[in-house]
Amino acid sequence: GNICIYAIGGAFPEFWSGPPGNVTGRVLKLNLTAVSVKDFDKAKTQLEVLPNYPDPFKATTTISYELKAASKVQVQVVDVSGHIVDCLLDEFQMPGKYSLEWNAKSFSSGIYSIKIQTEFGTIVSRCILQK
Template sequence: MSFVASNPIKNGSSIIIHGAKIEEITLTGTLNNGKSIILKHYGITDVPEEKSNSVPTEFDLSQNYPNPFNPSTTISYAIPTDGFVSLKIYDMLGKEVATLINEEKPAGDYTISFNANNLASGMYIYKISSGPFNQTKKMILMK
């Protein structure tokens, strides 16, 4: 693969080259001071795949991981349409102990971390609400 700049390359500018398997890059061009430049780079053999931009087709609230946890855990969820999302944590008496999300979100898959350093060991409930979707799950904090 080779690239020839049609205009002088300005100081501080960058050129991005995308490809599935690039084994060698040769860049030839002229700097804005009139000097020629040839840049060769070898050894790029793999480029990570881009994440899919697919939108989930249904609401989902996953079980936190790890569970039991100490002191932090991860909660994943999916929303198929743009909308207001609320994700809250409650103790077993129904008292709200944390609000993780309380805002508009575009459709997509999400992961959020919850740190329970300031809470006592025990079972907690996490609840997501978004449009018509409401779901709760249990998690256990073991200190």
């Protein structure tokens, strides 16, 4: 899916050609793709990621995926700054259907990315923690 980010003010000065300082009355719109690609076609054939449920969520959400071939699998939660804030899984798995629960009670409300990395590629989806 796509993410549309609106930044009001001087949050992104590299996109503002006016004088330095606070920018008022201007809106910057960025359209970003919410999927990370590393050999995406191969990743799609070997890994199926279902939308997390529920989304938005208050404390916990379930992440489900199906692995079509054996692979090392790493599932990480990444904040909007790109920092890994939680590692849910880092192990070798056989083909099959899997579900993980992310307990986000100790995290702040916001948009997070769920990064599922296999030997075939990486698929990233987003989720919304709304307390």
